[in-house]
Amino acid sequence: xxxWYKKMTISETSDPVWENFLSLKEQIQSDEFWxxxxxxxxxxxxxxxxxxxxxxxxxxxxxxxxxxxxxxIRELKKHKEDYSEMLTKLYKLxxxxxxxxxYAPLLKQPGFNVMLSIPGGALFNLRTEYNEIGxxxxxxxxxxxxxxxxxxxxxxxxxxTMNELYSDIWEKAEEAMCKKENRRIxxxxxxx
Numbered sequence: 001x002x003x004w005y006k007k008m009t010i011s012e013t014s015d016p017v018w019e020n021f022l023s024l025k026e027q028i029q030s031d032e033f034w035x036x037x038x039x040x041x042x043x044x045x046x047x048x049x050x051x052x053x054x055x056x057x058x059x060x061x062x063x064x065x066x067x068x069x070x071x072x073i074r075e076l077k078k079h080k081e082d083y084s085e086m087l088t089k090l091y092k093l094x095x096x097x098x099x100x101x102x103y104a105p106l107l108k109q110p111g112f113n114v115m116l117s118i119p120g121g122a123l124f125n126l127r128t129e130y131n132e133i134g135x136x137x138x139x140x141x142x143x144x145x146x147x148x149x150x151x152x153x154x155x156x157x158x159x160x161t162m163n164e165l166y167s168d169i170w171e172k173a174e175e176a177m178c179k180k181e182n183r184r185i186x187x188x189x190x191x192x
């Protein structure tokens with residue numbers, strides 16, 4: 001399965017929730033679970049970030065990616081190097097995380113399932129201007145992150161999540177999943 005955060009499209013015939021389940025199951029059975037691998041690589045920030053990004057859109061993967069980026073920012077600041085690129089990556093990550101709802105009310109499933117059905121690469125390519133989104137509703141950001149962003153980019157009155165700005169994308173994906181689920185249920189009922 002290719003990395004979600006790089007995908008620009010998702011096949012209409014695929015079942016991303018099932019594929020994710022099988023991928024995680026295979027990981028547990030044959031390799032090492034991704035979170036255990038991250039724990040082993042806490043001192044190798046590049047590998048830690050790579051593992052976290054590979055496991056997006058898992059909520060814990062967003063958190064681990066943010067931790068790895070924060071570590072890079074601290075190192076760059078310590079050596080008095082430019083960290084603006086990493087700060088932008090952290091902000092973009094927080095924006096994309098704010099696109100995922102905890103619960104998909106129409107589908108009546110975790111929002112993570114809907115997130116899997118939306119190409120991550122497409123989400124990461126959406127406009128996420130600081131002056132349009134702000135920082136207040138980006139739950140992935142810590143107080144320190146927010147302070148650093150304000151110091152670098154100034155303050156803004158914007159106060160949105162990415163889901164609020166791009167709700168049409170979420171609604172379309174959730175409706176499509178509902179239709180798929182309804183077809184699946186009808187197929188099962190016909191077989192019984």
